[in-house]
Amino acid sequence: MYATVPSRPAALTSGIGLNLQLLLPERDRRPDGRGVLLEFGAPAFFGVRLSSTVRVVEAPEYLLDPKAGYLRVRFRRRLHRRRGDEPFEVFRPIVTRCFRPVREAMVRIGRDEPLEDNLQMFYGQPGFPLAEPGDYELEVELRVEAEGGRPHVLRSNRIALRVGRPQFRADELEVFDLFDPLTGLYLALGGTKKALPVTHDRLKELEEARRHRNKDRADAVAAAILRARAIDAGRDYRAETNRSVQLFDQLAADLEVFNPITRRETEKLRDKRKAEVSTS
Structure with missing residues (x-):
């Protein structure tokens, strides 16, 4: 029960x-x-x-x-x-x-x-x-x-x-994807490519576009998407631990957008994935 x-x-x-x-x-x-x-x-x-x-x-x-x-x-x-x-x-x-x-x-x-x-x-x-x-x-x-x-x-x-308010017209257009309930569910679950493959691919495109547009500073939206992708890639059913480590390493430069606890827990996940790779 x-x-x-x-x-x-x-x-x-x-x-x-x-x-x-x-x-x-x-x-x-x-x-x-x-x-x-x-x-x-x-x-x-x-x-x-x-x-x-x-x-x-x-x-x-x-x-x-x-x-x-x-x-x-x-x-x-x-x-x-x-x-x-x-x-x-x-x-x-x-x-x-x-x-x-x-x-x-x-x-x-x-x-x-x-x-x-x-x-x-x-x-x-x-x-x-x-x-x-x-x-x-x-x-x-x-x-x-x-x-x-x-x-x-x-x-x-x-x-x-x-x-804050949108800084670019692209920010406004991206709302159609960011405020889609499936996007909300994807990020709340820490990524789930298996259940939401279309949402996963669209958010990957959105993340890359925002990184290109905001080269001079860490983008909080892109960092949140990348964090979810890194977590999801390390799950057992994905069997992509190496890919998870690569994504976490890419995220390292953007950790400033998170609070100290989220940043620490993200680093612990990264270290755990690295340990799994080294022992496999």
């Missing part, structure tokens, strides 16, 4: 002294670190970090995985009008995790042992949440169960996002 969401909040030994933090890409960040400029049409990658400032606690290892149901991502559009902004909405991932009714694998969280995970906010169940140029606010909430069974909600820092 499986369930798509946990039946109860994550049980922690204490809800006090926990700090939940959103991490931003280092490029195009505001000087105060509280906001970031996103390229039009680019998948938004953030990092989520949970640390304990008081004592070491235990938590499920996938506590910060948005697909697991403990973490809620809230966003809203800033209108800059006297009547106020739009209300917050909840981003629901297109893929969710299944649970077995057994005790989850636990990890320890402390001041120097934070729990970290990726947060990709590009395509979800309702569609594309950051499709329109403009200003947004984003925060995450974590449902935990403190001592005594009391429910407790942790909230992260609230960050400002500005989705």
Whole structure:
């Protein structure tokens, strides 16, 4: 028997002294670190970090995985009008995790042992949440169960996002492909040539065109597509580990568009693929 969401909040030994933090890409960040400029049409990658400032606690290892149901991502559009902004909405991932009714694998969280995970906010169940140029606010909430069974909600820092406007006419035309639901599904799954071969080939063409057009800087859209292609090429059913390593090496020059956690996890995947090649 499986369930798509946990039946109860994550049980922690204490809800006090926990700090939940959103991490931003280092490029195009505001000087105060509280906001970031996103390229039009680019998948938004953030990092989520949970640390304990008081004592070491235990938590499920996938506590910060948005697909697991403990973490809620809230966003809203800033209108800059006297009547106020739009209300917050909840981003629901297109893929969710299944649970077995057994005790989850636990990890320890402390001041120097934070729990970290990726947060990709590009395509979800309702569609594309950051499709329109403009200003947004984003925060995450974590449902935990403190001592005594009391429910407790942790909230992260609230960050400002500005989705830029298209720079070229080609950027506008590429929206027909970027905001296609199959593209959203492809990127959310980390690439899937076997299931979506036409989408895979079209995004490969789009990636190459954007690299040619933006030779002077790393392109966030092209980097996201290349990352998905590299991940997919390394899957067992593809048997293209060498190709996966080549794609990850090509991506190395563009890692600046990602936040520190996404960049680190991408490098770990690259190193794993290289190790598989060296032992084959």
